[in-house]
Amino acid sequence: RFPLAGWDCHGLPVEVEVEKAHHWTNKKQITEFGVAAFVEECRRSVMTYEAAWRRFSERVGYWLDFDHAYYTMDPAYVESVWWSLRELHDQGLLTKGHYVVPYCARCETSLALHEVAQGYRETTDPSVTLRLRLEEPLLPGTESYLLVWTTTPWTLPANLAVAVGEELPYVAFRGEEGALHVLAEAALPRYFPEETHRPGVVLRLPGKDLVGRRYRPPFPGLVPESDARHRVYAADFVTLEDGTGLVHTAPSFGADDYALGKRVGLGVFDPLDSSGRFTSVLPLVEGRSFKEADARLLTDLADRGLLYRNEKIVHTYPHCWRCDRPLMYRALDSWFVGTHEITERLLRHNATVDWIPAHVREGRFGNFLKEGRDWAISRSRYWGTPLPIWNCPRGHVEVVGSFAQLKTLARGPLPEPFDPHRPYLDELTLVCPTHGETLSREPYVIDVWYDSGSAPFAQIHWPFATGPPDEPPVPLDFVSEGVDQTRGWFYTLHVLAGALFDRPAYRHAIVNEFALDAQGRKMSKSRGNAEDPLALVERMGADALRMGIYLSSYTEAVRYTEQAFRQSGVRMLTTLMNVVEFYRTNQSLDRLPAVDAPPRVSRALDRWILSRLSAAHATVREALDRYDAHRAAETLREVVDDLSTWWLRRSRVRFWAEGLDGEKVEAYATFSFALRQLALLLAPLAPFTAEHLWQALYGTGHSPAPSVHLTE
Ligand SMILES: [Zn+2]
Ligand SMILES: [Zn+2]
Incomplete structure (x- = not known):
């Protein structure tokens, strides 16, 4: 018997493809089209590539049982995934929180860190230094400004504080019109590289002497005032590596900012709607998408004399792995798998895995596990496994772990056949068994990588078709994937097997590197330098290609040239x-x-x-x-x-x-x-x-x- 082939059916990749076919640009167009019709198109489009995959697998002699393949959209698969979510919730590992998470404004959903890791790209962004006027000058009668630096001007309207290092040395110098400007002493040479043009230091003071001082917000009157807001605070995330040593703090758009805001009671202020556009609270840029507002915001700040430096920076910035738009970090309600609670267990299991190459165990994979970052799994999307969590108005949740449980909560019978997807699931009325009140579902679907990580147990409909006392379906013999998947499939398999079965997910993990083109660049479809594997097979023969790959050092990034493959595989x-x-x-x-x-x-x-x-x-x-x-x-x-x-x-x-x-x-x-x-x-x-x-x-x-x- 061959191993089962399986198809990942859900998620953003499918949704974005359907959206592209319709030339849609935002999520509203989906609701106008109708969620049911959209979901049906997603379901159909999943199988677009089935024939091509099947042909390729057969052509290269990769034997899988395609006739009994599993599909992550099958109700049985979804039911197993629900079972696992219920298990996690019972263990206290599935919780809701308000956190800063990566967010795609086009897809209008949060993403997981491992998804962000797939989308870093080099971009050119503004690199601006702003001056914020202190309410009380540092020297009597001398206007005084704090210099703060940012590469995201669109977050400035949400500024609620400035952070400094308590023990770091700061200096003040006189600007052209005689006003004092404050920045970290270490930052002065960055702003004035030539010593001869460097202004004299008028004042020296430690960060703690700045703490507590009030400043005028960059957009006065925009943010509701409070005693805590628009003051200087000490924070240990302030470094001298870049910027001015005075850190612009917008709690709704940064994890450090959010933590500081929580500690000192800043609250959050978020002037963007769910599609990342400015709302009417800021008429200056109302309706503009966050990044597209940069230029106008900067012009306005310059007109008001608050822009100290306006430069450009080339740096790596995360982009959506599906739609390629720049991401933002944003404070949102989100459901998390609390992986930090089981880090020790995950590391212990990882120690038993035979990684090829071996350095991945302690390196790339082990380090990511050690960080113990929680896994944000809720997505504000349509085509995915719905999050099976319902709220009772009396303030508790019902987590549904099986269709049988769903039946007991539903008013009336489930439709036949039952499809657990949106929007059909949400057409059911569920009633709280304790209070008799109508329940409302948390409106999310889950991370598609959670589906993939469930493959070992969900493909056999665990624990419904098989289950205890049967042996748990992990560890698998081996998993073979690309190196990017150390934060993707390798990771989600490992976390779920560890959380659900207290076992490793696989015994052997084979990590292959990417193929590079003759110039040493990563092959990619968008760059147009990728080889069509099927064409390659037709030219060289399947076995010659296979031997060519085995004979190459596929665990390192290798420059691929047909010549080299011919000299190894074809020659042998x-x-x-x-x-x-x-x-x-x-x-x-x-x-x-x-x-x-x-x-x-x-x-x-x-x-x-x-x-x-x-x-x-x-x-x-x-x-x-x-x-x-x-x-x-x-x-x-x-x-x-x-x-x-x-x-x-x-x-x-x-x-x-x-x-x-x-x-x-x-x-x-x-x-x-x-x-x-x-x-x-x-x-x-x-x-x-x-x-x-x-x-x-x-x-x-x-x-x-x-x-x-x-x-x-
Ligand atoms: Zn996106
Ligand atoms: Zn209740």
Whole structure:
């Protein structure tokens, strides 16, 4: 039986594709179109790529059971995912909070950190220094300003405080019109690189002397005033690495800002709507998307004499992994998996995983686990597994972990057949079993990566179709994925297996790097430098491509050139084919059947090649037991070379002798047994070539098995 193929059906990738087909630009257009119709289009579009994947998998000899594939949108799959969410909630690991999370304004949803990690890109942004006037001057009668730096001018209207380092040294210098300007002493050379033009220091003061002072907000009258707001606070996140050492603090748009705001009671002020546009609270930029408001905000600040420096910066900034728009960080209500609660457990399980390459365990993966960052799983979208949490007006929640439980809460029977997706789920009326009041669902779907992480148990409908006392369906034998997935699939599988079963999700984790083009750039569709894998297979052959990859160091970023693959994969298989051809030609004349057991041979040369094969057998077996395809492929390449360059070259004349003497019989026995062993060892790596070999040996006469892939 082959492993089941599976299809990730939900999530932003599908929704964005349908939106693109309609040329929609915002979420409102979905509700106008109708959520039910939209969801049906998503459901249909999921299967667009099924045929292509199937064709490719078969063409490269990647065997999966496509006929019994699992689909994450199947009601049974969704039910298992609900079961897991209920489990997490019962363990106190699924909670709601108001936190700063990455947010895509176009998709109008929050994202998880591992999604953000997939979208960092270099961009040019404003790099501006603002001056904020202190209500009470530092020296009597001398206007005094705090200098603050930001690369996100659109967050300035939400400014509620300025943060300083309590013990850091600050200085004040006189600006052109004689006013005092305050910044960290260490920042002065950044603003005045040439010593001769550097202004003299008028005042020196530690950060704590600034703490508590009030300043005029950058947009007076916009934010409701309170005693706590628009003051200077001490905070330990202030560093001297960039900026002025005085940090603009907007609690609704930054995690540090939010934490400080919570500590000193700033509250939040968020002038944006859910699509990231300014609302009417700020008529100056009303209706503008956050980043598009930068220019106008800066002009306004400049007109009012508050813009001290206006420059550009090139830096990496996170973009939405699906729609490629710049993200923002934003304080929102969100549901979280509290992974920080089980960090110790996750690290313990990780220690048992055989990572290839090994450094990923403590490095990329282990470090991410150690950070213990919670996983934001709620998405304000339509096509996904609905979050099965309902609120009672009396202030508690009902978490639904099965369709049976849903039935007991629903007023009236569930429709037949039952589809647990939006909007159908929300057409049901659920009643609180304790208070008899109507329940309302938390309006979210969940992170599509949660679906993927549920694959080991949800594909077998755990615990409904199988379940305790059966063995939990983890750990899996192995997972093979790209290095970016250390924060994606590797991560979600690991967290869920750890939380639900207190086990690792997999025994072996094979991490491959990205293919680079000849210039060393990452291949990507958008850059147009990616190879179409199917075209490559047609040009080179499936096995040659497979061997080319195994023979390359695929756990490192390798520059891919067809030339290099040809020199490794194609060359090895061509050598082997020439050897097989020699065997076939001669065998068709002499008609000696291929042997099926180690022959007894007297010649040193024969004994040598048979012993080489037996050693290779052990090495390949050990390498494949460790999922090390590279070592297995290298070993086989060497044996093929030995067989061709040494054994066959020096044995050729033995096949040309007249008749069938003992010498010739031994040569055939050695040859056919060597090819038989090679076919067996090559079968998992180069399945088509291995089968060709097998048929050349046994296709015409007595055969120990009809195919090399049906041998024991
Ligand atoms: Zn987006
Ligand atoms: Zn209730």
